[in-house]
Amino acid sequence: MPPGSERSTGARELATLVGPVVGLPTPRYAGLARRVRDLLTAGALPAGARLPAERELATELDVSRVTVASAYRVLRDEGFARTRHGSGTVTALPDVRSGWTPPSTAPGVIDLAHAAPEAAPELLPAYEQALGELPAHLPAHGYAPSGLPQLRAAVAGWFTARGLPTDADQVVVTAGVGDAAALALDTLLEPGDRVLVEHPTYPGAVGLVAAAGGRCVPAAVDPADPDALVGTAQLVARQSSPRLAYLMPDCSNPTGVALSAAGRRRLAATLWQHGVVTLVDEVSTGLELDTPTAPPFAAGVPDAATVTVGGLSKAVWGGLRIGWLRTEAGLADRLGEALSRRQLSVGVLDQLAATVLVRQLDEILEHRRALLRERRAVLLAELAAQLPDWTAPAPTGGLAVWCRLPPGTSSAALTSAAAERGLLLAEGRAFGTGHAFDDHLRLPFTLPPERLRAAVGVLARLDREARTTAAAAGPPRPLTVV
Template sequence: MDAVGAARLAGLVGDLGAERGPRYAALAARLRLLVADGRLPVGARLPAERELAPALGLSRDTVTSAYRRLRDDGWALARQGAGTWTALPAGPVRAGWVPGPVGEGVLDLAHAAPAAPPQVPAAYAAALDELPRLLPGHGYHPGGLPGLRARIAERYARRGLPTTPEQVLVTSGALHGLSACLDVLLRRGQRVVVEDPGYPNALDALAAGGARPARVPVALGDGDGAVAALSAAARATGAPLAYLVPDAQNPTGLTLDAAQRRRLAAGLQGAGTLALVDETFAELALDGEPPPPLAAALAPGRSVSVGTLSKAVWGGLRVGWLRADPPLVHRLAAALARRELSGPVVEQLAACHLLDGLDAVLAERRPALRASRAALVAALGEHLPSWEVPVPSGGLFLWCRLPAPTSSALVAAAARRGLHLAAGPRFGAGHAFEDRLRLPYTHPAPVLRRAVADLAAAAADVAPQDGPAPAAYVV
C-alpha cells in the first residue's frame, strides 16, 4: 500500500478558498475529486491528521472531520493503528481517467468520446459474414490481421508517409500500444520530453514505467514556441524519448503545421531523441487539410506512431496500431504478446470495413463536430463572457482559461448540477492549471447549450462575480 506524504497531498489539494461551506467539507470534496479522477490512487494511505493539518494550514479537527466524512461516504477506510486509506464507494463511480457509468441525469463532459456513427453496425454485420472463412484456423494473429495491417499502411501512404504492412502492428487501442512502447523503449529513471499540459492516461503510463518527465509548456497559437522549447528540452536533458501529440494536442488543441513538424524533427534528431507520436486525433482536422504525419519528416528508425479508431470512429471499437520500422515492430510485438497473445478477430474484421469507408465516416463526423464546436463557443460567450476560449482547428475539445484558479471547486459545484467535468490539474502535475477547464464538443449542440447554462450556474456558485470579458473573444 503506497503512502502519500503530507506535503505531496497538500500540493494536490491546492487552494480551498473557492470552495463553499465548512472547511472540512471542502477538504473532503477535494479529496473525493482526487480519488475519482485518478490523481490519488485507490488504496493509498493518507497522512495522519497531525501531519496534514499544518501542511494545509488547517486545524487538526478540520482534517479529522474531513476524513470522517470520507469514511462515511465510502471514499476512505480506517483501521486502528493502521491509519486511513482511500477507497471507492459502492455504485457506478470509477476512479482513474476512464469513462465509466454515470448516474441518471448526469452529463459526462470529462471525456471526449463521440458516439458511434451509423456505419459501425454495418461493419460488424459484414465482419460476422466474413468470420466463417477464418474459423478453420487457430484464431491467433499476434501482429494483427494481414488485411487490417495492409489497410492501415495504405492509409499512411495516402497521408504522405509510405508504409508497408510489416511496419504496422495492431493493438487494442492507443493506450495499449503506448504502454508497450514504454516497456521496450524506456528504462526506469530515464527522462522523457512531454508536453505540458498533457493527456492524463499517457502521463500515468509514464509514471507507472518510472519515467522522469521533462515538461515543456505548449499553448494553442504558439506552435513555433512549442517546437523551439521541445527541441531545447531534448538537447538539454538528453532524453531518449519524446512523447508528442502534434495533431490537436490534448488538451490545448495545438496542431503543428508542416514547417513546424520539419523543424521539430530536425531538433529531435540532433538531440538523438526518438519521437513517440500519438496520432489519436490526426483524422479530425476540422478547418483545412491535415498536415502530413510528423514521422514523414523524421529519419527512418527515429519514430514510433500510435494510432487508433477510437476518436475518428468509436471508443467501443478497441482497435489501434503502432507504426515503426520492422526491427522495432518485432520487438514491440514481443512486448505486446506478453500482455495478450492476440487481439479479437471480429473487431479487426469490422475495422477493415470501417477503414475502407473511413472517408465517408469523416465526411459526416467533421461537419457535426464543427457545428457542436460553434455551439459550445457561442454558449460560453453568452453565459461565461469572462472565460477565454481559444478555438482549435481540430480535435474534440476546448481548453478554456477561467478568470480565477477555481477549476477543482467548479468541478465539485458542477457535479451537484449533474455535470461530470475534469479539473484542469488532471492534465498537469500538482495543482497546476487550476485556472483551466477542458470541455469536449462531442455532444449535439442542444445538449451543449443546456450544459453551459448549468455550468454558468455552477460557476456563479463558486465565484459570484465574473471579471471583465477578455479583449478578444475568438470564435
C-alpha cells in the same frame, strides 16, 4: 541519466527567464520561488535541471545570497526542487494526482470529463460485413499475433496515402491507442528515463509514462503559436536528455492545436538529432476542423526515429478497441514480440470490422468533422452568452475547448461543485505536471447540442452562485500590524 550528470541552468540564463526582480511579489524570496515554480510548471524550465549556485544567481539578479537561499528552500519544501549530493539543487515536479472521473452512462449525468463522441453510423455496417467474413476464419486457431494481415495492410495503405510510405510489416495491431502507447513505453523505457511531454498534455500520457517508470519533462505549448514548441522542445532536449518524447502533433489534447508541416519537420529532425525517439499519438489525426491535415510527423525522418500510434476510438467509436503502431520493421518485430507476451491476439471479429472501417476512414472522418464543427459552434455560442468572463478560444481541431477561467476561479473547486449537480468535468490540473492549469478547464464538444447547452447552464449557475457568495462576503478586511 545517472545522478550527478544533470544539465545545468546557468545563472544568466535563469535570470533572463525570471526577469526583473523589481516586478516580483514581496517578500522577494517568495516571489523568486514562485517565479521559478511558474517556469517549471509551464515547461519553460525543465525538471531535473541543476540550478545555479546561490552566489552566482544572486549576482545576476542583484539580490542578496540570503534571498536566493531562502527561495531555494521554499522550492524544496514545496517539492519543486531537491538537494542531491554532488549536484547541488535540482529542479523537480511534485506528484499531484488530480481527480479523473471514470466515464459514466448513468441517467441524468452529463459527462464532459471525457472527449468521446457517439459511434459513427458506419460502425454497424462494418460489423455486419465482418460477420459475413468470420466463417472463413473459424477453422483456424483464431490468434493473429501483431494483427490480421489484411488489417495491417489497410493501416499501411492509410499511412502511405498520407505521404508516409509504409509496409504491412511495419504495423502492429493493438487493443486501442492506449495499449499501443503503453506497449512502446514499457518496451523502450528504463526506470528513471526522462520523457518530454507537451504541457498541457493528455492525462493518460502522464499516467502511462509513470507506469513505465519514466519521468515527464514538460515542454510548454502555446495555443497562439503551436510551432513555438519546436524551440521549447529543443531546449528541453538539450538540458534534460530525454530518451523519448510523447507528442500529439495533430489536434493536441486538450488545446486542439496542430503543428504546421514545417514545424513538425523541424521538431522531428531536432529530436532525432538529439537521439530522442518520438512517440507520436495520432488518435486525433483527421479531426482538423478549420485547416487541412498536415503530413505525418514521421515523414522526413528515418523510420526508427518515431513510433506512431493511432486507432479508431475518436474517428469511429471508443467501444471499438482497435489501435496500431507504426515504426521501423525491426522495431515493429520487437514490439510485436513484447505484445505477444502480454496477449496472444486482438479479437478477430473486431479486426475484420476495423479493416472495413480503415479502408473508408477518409469518408468517416469527413462526416465526423462536420458533426464536430456544428457542436463546437453550439458550445462556443453558449459560453459567450452565459459565461462572457471566460476565455474560450475556438480550437482549429480536436474535440474540446481549452478554457481559461476568470481570476480567482479554481478548476478543481468548479469540478467538485459541478459533480454534485450531475455534471462531470476533468479539472485543469489533470492535463499538467505539478500544480499547473488550475485556472483552466477542458470542455469537450462531443455531446449533442441539447446536452452541451445543459452543461453550460450548470456552469453558469455555479458561476453566479460563486459571485453572489463573494459579494456577500465583502472586501477582505485590512490587516493591522502591531
